[in-house]
Amino acid sequence: MAAVRALNARFKKGPVRVPVRDESGRTRTVVLGAEDLQQALLAHTQEGERWPAFILALYHGHYDEWARETLADRQADDTILIGPLVDSSLGVSAEREHLLRTDPAVAMLGTWNFEANIASAPDWPTRDMGDELRKPVPSDIPVIFVHGDWDTSTPIDNSLGLLPYFRNGHLIQVHRGGHDGAFYQLRTEPAAKQAVYEFLKTGSREGLPTEVVLPVPRFAAPDFPPPRTAR
Structure with missing residues (x-):
């Protein structure tokens, strides 16, 4: 860092x-x-x-x-319109935009990842869906969230923020997990996978972990020699 x-x-x-x-x-x-x-x-x-x-x-x-x-x-490429068309109609609430702009990570990552979507929304023909759709709705539906805390596409904060609205929800937080499917996230934990299968079949939450830890990855070494240290 x-x-x-x-x-x-x-x-x-x-x-x-x-x-x-x-x-x-x-x-x-x-x-x-x-x-x-x-x-x-x-x-x-x-x-x-x-x-x-x-x-x-x-x-x-x-x-x-x-x-x-x-x-x-940067090479010219075909533009897939479904992204901006959907993003401009779904939009973002004022509260959510404030969180995005004041997030501590902005100092490192900037606002480019969402700035263009917000700025260009009025230029797309899709209808704004309104805040009623954007804001969380309490639900009693039983649900399991399986989320990796190394996911940089959909940060773990999203699941942590939504979980209180699911009264019968359960979060399995996967340490070192990325943006992968639920069962791939649980690839090293057969007991956890079996507990998820039982939940899907019967609704039972018995045996569901709250945390799974994946092994430390084998980090690649730089492909250049270590710089000399000045004495």
Whole structure:
């Protein structure tokens, strides 16, 4: 995290320019700025095994791989309209928007991930669905949430915030779990999986854990030699 904070401070001072070869063999200069860094920090957290090596590479000025990924992402591509059409109609409540904008993570990750959806909502033809749909509704339906606390697409805070509205709800928090299916999250816990099957068949919550811990991943090492330490 010290390296992440140092990178944020570095890129706030200005962008870097990285020459890379594209698929045709031509040398291109990729300009990488503070918001590119924020996007990279969020995107690469989905690959827990690679994240530390990626951060260390940037910290030590090895930008080539990141620049090539960014160049590929910036190429013209077909736009899938279902995303903005749905997001603009579902929208966000004023309370939720306030939470998004004041979240401590904004200092690291910025607001780019939701800013465009909010700003462009009036430009799409889909009808705004209103706050009645957006706000939680109490429910007595029995439900199990299986959620990984390394999920950067749908943070664990979402389940923790919704759970009080499900009076017969149960949360299995998976430490080191990512954005995966429920039974893949429980892949190391056959007893927990069986308890979920019993819940689905009978409604019984007997044997359901509240927490599952996945093994520590095998972190990839950086592909460059350790920098020399000055004496």
